[in-house]
Amino acid sequence: xxxxxxxxxxxxxxxxxxxxxxxxxxxxxxxxxxxxxxxxxxxxxxxxxxxxxxxxxxxxxxxxxxxxxxxxxxxxxxxxxxxxxxxxxxxxxxxxxxxxxxxxxx
Numbered sequence: 001x002x003x004x005x006x007x008x009x010x011x012x013x014x015x016x017x018x019x020x021x022x023x024x025x026x027x028x029x030x031x032x033x034x035x036x037x038x039x040x041x042x043x044x045x046x047x048x049x050x051x052x053x054x055x056x057x058x059x060x061x062x063x064x065x066x067x068x069x070x071x072x073x074x075x076x077x078x079x080x081x082x083x084x085x086x087x088x089x090x091x092x093x094x095x096x097x098x099x100x101x102x103x104x105x106x
Contacts, residue, residue, distance in 0.1 A: 038054070042054075042067075042070060042096070045096050046070065046071075046096065049098040050098065051095065051096060051097050051098065052072075052095070052096045053075075053093060053094070053095045053096075054067060054072060054093075054094045054095070054096075055091045055092070055093055055094075056091065056092045056094055057090060057091055057092075058090060058091065058092055059090075064092060064094070067094045067096075068094075070096070071096060072094040072095060072096045073094065073095060073096075073097075074092055074093065074094055075093050075094070075095045
């Protein structure tokens with residue numbers, strides 16, 4: 001469980017791939033490769049102070065709270081960027097922006 005939504009994908013090193021946005025579904029029973037990739041991307045973004053956007057289903061309260069604790073904030077829906085099969089009523093856009101975390105003193 002976990003769906004990748006690549007915006008810009010570029011690789012400078014063999015082991016380095018950057019995907020701008022990731023979506024996490026709440027229908028998983030166990031953590032799969034998609035969730036492991038999301039966790040790795042979140043850690044990478046925080047350590048490297050890079051922006052990262054996540055789409056999180058509204059019903060996935062555990063994920064919403066987890067990302068909020070990691071200084072992700074809800075932001076507006078950009079319909080042009082996200083798949084048309086997703087509806088803004090079902091999915092939250094949460095963003096990690098390093099400049100925003102510096103403002104709140106973290």
